[in-house]
Amino acid sequence: MTNNVSASATRRPDRAALVVAVVLALVAAVIVYSTATAHGGSTTRIGPGAFPYTISGCLFVLSVWTGIEAWRGDFPEREAQEFGPVIWIVGGLAAQMLLLNTVGFSIATGILFAATARGFGKRPLWKTIPIGIALSFVVWIIFAKGLQLSLPAGPLEHLI
Amino acid sequence: MDTFTLLAHGFLVALEPMNLFYALVGVTLGTAVGVLPGIGPALTVALLLPVTYKLDPAGSLIMFAGIYYGGMYGGSTTSILLNTPGESASIVTALEGNKMARAGRGGPALATAAIGSFVAGLIATLGLALIAPTIVKFALSFGPAEYFALMILAFMTVSAAFGDSTLRGLTALFLGLALGLVGIDLQTGQARLAFGIPDLLDGVEVTTLAVALFAIGETLSVAAARYGGDEKIEPVKGSVWMNREDWSRSWKPWLRGTIIGFPIGAMPAGGAEIGTFLSYSVEKQLAKKPEEFGHGAIEGVAGPEAANNASAAGTLVPLLTLGLPTTATAAIMLAGFQQFGLQPGPLLFATNPQIVWGLIASLLVANFMLLVLNLPMIGLWVRLLSIPRHWLYAGILVFATLGTIGANPSTFELGMLLAFGVMGYILRRFGYPIAPVVVGLILGPMAEQQLRRALAISQGDVTVLVGSPIAIILLVLAVCAVVVPLILRARGKGKVLSQLAANED
Numbered sequence: 001m002t003n004n005v006s007a008s009a010t011r012r013p014d015r016a017a018l019v020v021a022v023v024l025a026l027v028a029a030v031i032v033y034s035t036a037t038a039h040g041g042s043t044t045r046i047g048p049g050a051f052p053y054t055i056s057g058c059l060f061v062l063s064v065w066t067g068i069e070a071w072r073g074d075f076p077e078r079e080a081q082e083f084g085p086v087i088w089i090v091g092g093l094a095a096q097m098l099l100l101n102t103v104g105f106s107i108a109t110g111i112l113f114a115a116t117a118r119g120f121g122k123r124p125l126w127k128t129i130p131i132g133i134a135l136s137f138v139v140w141i142i143f144a145k146g147l148q149l150s151l152p153a154g155p156l157e158h159l160i
Numbered sequence: 161m162d163t164f165t166l167l168a169h170g171f172l173v174a175l176e177p178m179n180l181f182y183a184l185v186g187v188t189l190g191t192a193v194g195v196l197p198g199i200g201p202a203l204t205v206a207l208l209l210p211v212t213y214k215l216d217p218a219g220s221l222i223m224f225a226g227i228y229y230g231g232m233y234g235g236s237t238t239s240i241l242l243n244t245p246g247e248s249a250s251i252v253t254a255l256e257g258n259k260m261a262r263a264g265r266g267g268p269a270l271a272t273a274a275i276g277s278f279v280a281g282l283i284a285t286l287g288l289a290l291i292a293p294t295i296v297k298f299a300l301s302f303g304p305a306e307y308f309a310l311m312i313l314a315f316m317t318v319s320a321a322f323g324d325s326t327l328r329g330l331t332a333l334f335l336g337l338a339l340g341l342v343g344i345d346l347q348t349g350q351a352r353l354a355f356g357i358p359d360l361l362d363g364v365e366v367t368t369l370a371v372a373l374f375a376i377g378e379t380l381s382v383a384a385a386r387y388g389g390d391e392k393i394e395p396v397k398g399s400v401w402m403n404r405e406d407w408s409r410s411w412k413p414w415l416r417g418t419i420i421g422f423p424i425g426a427m428p429a430g431g432a433e434i435g436t437f438l439s440y441s442v443e444k445q446l447a448k449k450p451e452e453f454g455h456g457a458i459e460g461v462a463g464p465e466a467a468n469n470a471s472a473a474g475t476l477v478p479l480l481t482l483g484l485p486t487t488a489t490a491a492i493m494l495a496g497f498q499q500f501g502l503q504p505g506p507l508l509f510a511t512n513p514q515i516v517w518g519l520i521a522s523l524l525v526a527n528f529m530l531l532v533l534n535l536p537m538i539g540l541w542v543r544l545l546s547i548p549r550h551w552l553y554a555g556i557l558v559f560a561t562l563g564t565i566g567a568n569p570s571t572f573e574l575g576m577l578l579a580f581g582v583m584g585y586i587l588r589r590f591g592y593p594i595a596p597v598v599v600g601l602i603l604g605p606m607a608e609q610q611l612r613r614a615l616a617i618s619q620g621d622v623t624v625l626v627g628s629p630i631a632i633i634l635l636v637l638a639v640c641a642v643v644v645p646l647i648l649r650a651r652g653k654g655k656v657l658s659q660l661a662a663n664e665d
Contacts, residue, residue, distance in 0.1 A: 020590060027338060034353050048345040048352060051608045055337050062331045069327060076591045085383035096561060097574035113554045119383045120550035136558060148214050149566040
């Protein structure tokens with residue numbers, strides 16, 4: 001989603017965009033470090049290091065360029081955001097990730113479903129979690145039984 | 161064998177009852193998912209990839225063809241009935257189509273979009289069948305140096321040429337290229353950027369990245385936006401059929417849209433948007449009633465919608481003949497091929513003609529099915545549009561994670577999905593385009609292979625990269641793709657380019 005609102009007359013350094021520039025530089029540094037310390041593999045004329053070094057070099061340049069644009073405030077203006085919903089959804093994804101292999105697909109995904117709905121303002125959780133689990137259970141039956149996809153089973157899935 | 165014999169063989173594959181069934185499932189699922197607001201064709205294809213995991217290659221690709229065309233159709237329905245287009249290529253359709261729907265002419269708008277898409281899909285797919293063997297013959301003479309130059313050109317057009325910032329396009333591309341480095345180096349067997357984590361040795365999955373960036377990133381940014389939303393679904397009143405005037409005003413835009421859209425899609429230029437905008441302005445200039453534009457002119461739906469579908473078929477030209485994805489959708493389709501160990505490109509036409517031609521034939525079959533299915537099922541699609549947002553996005557995330565879990569049910573893979581999802585949100589927040597990240601991930605390792613192969617053959621002599629006229633032309637075009645937009649933007653003409661942004665598709 002690009003934001004085409006042009007920057008207003010008062011351009012100030014964009015701190016968040018400066019952070020982006022720093023992150024890009026860090027990514028480039030990690031690639032250089034990791035490539036420089038790698039060993040093993042056979043040596044060829046153009047070894048496994050050439051491409052990573054080129055990419056990290058370009059990322060450094062882009063990082064500096066980003067820094068300049070950020071300093072001049074050239075980045076598109078950003079609308080104010082609410083972070084509550086983001087935390088709910090990220091939390092839901094994290095919960096599913098951690099619970100998946102212990103409680104099975106349906107329960108873990110049901111929690112993700114309810115947390116996402118909560119992020120969009122739908123409550124209460126004691127209603128949405130069962131809905132989510134029921135829906136995920138149906139999805140599990142279709143995909144694990146019908147399409148032979150290997151989805152982790154838990155107590156609920158072992159019932160059938 | 162000439163093209164038509166090959167195509168006839170393709171139809172023998174496509175018309176097998178099981179394959180017809182796969183195509184039907186594909187178009188139905190593709191349309192149903194594509195209709196959902198906020199889901200473009202790229203995400204449709206990525207979300208539905210797991211459905212095809214357990215099929216044989218031919219059946220899977222046939223279902224894929226249906227999903228792709230169905231997703232394109234679904235998007236136009238969304239943009240006509242709801243003023244938030246499901247895919248950026250449908251923005252133009254929304255301009256006139258939504259106005260028509262408000263004026264109670266939603267039926268004919270949907271009909272001209274559907275029939276226009278059919279006409280364009282038919283002509284463009286036949287164009288694909290006709291042009292492919294020629295390009296394949298040409299491409300067989302390409303060496304690694306030419307392929308490398310071609311990929312550089314694709315990188316630059318996808319990232320830098322369009323969109324509102326060269327810097328952000330290039331940054332997105334290089335992030336994708338950096339992610340493409342992760343894993344075992346194919347030529348020397350050395351692990352790169354794996355940090356000793358076994359899960360990373362296989363590299364980053366294209367589908368994981370695409371689903372995370374598109375589905376999770378989009379969900380997060382919609383949830384975070386303080387947007388009350390006045391999304392109003394326009395009811396379809398009256399007949400869905402077009403009257404005589406509608407027909408006479410539609411058929412020329414369909415054909416013109418096809419002629420504009422197909423070459424743009426077929427060139428490694430990326431994005432269906434350019435064609436739709438061009439078609440819109442052409443129709444506006446040629447219209448007998450230009451005053452209707454902006455108030456629901458049927459030409460403004462017919463032309464761009466045809467251009468949209470023609471260029472979608474056009475993107476399959478570089479994908480199938482050269483193995484070169486120029487859009488995020490094509491990148492995911494390439495991943496779909498690779499899961500069966502198939503590498504699209506000139507050799508695939510020689511080694512697996514039944515798959516390639518079966519796929520092309522099923523595109524035609526899918527196109528026909530959509531025409532038959534779409535108008536009668538409008539009522540169902542409208543009902544899908546009215547799903548409340550909280551259930552819609554909750555469902556999207558269930559299916560987004562389902563794909564990753566189905567491919568690899570590990571905590572680590574889900575962690576990557578989450579991390580890339582957050583990255584997708586941040587990219588959107590700062591106005592970075594998404595497609596170059598996905599294209600960079602899949603094309604980066606391929607470009608590196610070609611580069612090192614070229615240099616191995618030349619024994620390290622880098623002049624081999626500019627050793628042939630074709631390679632030189634391609635590299636010059638690549639430089640132009642970066643420099644010309646920079647100059648245009650510097651001279652204040654960037655508005656047009658940012659309108660042509662190839663973002664979602």
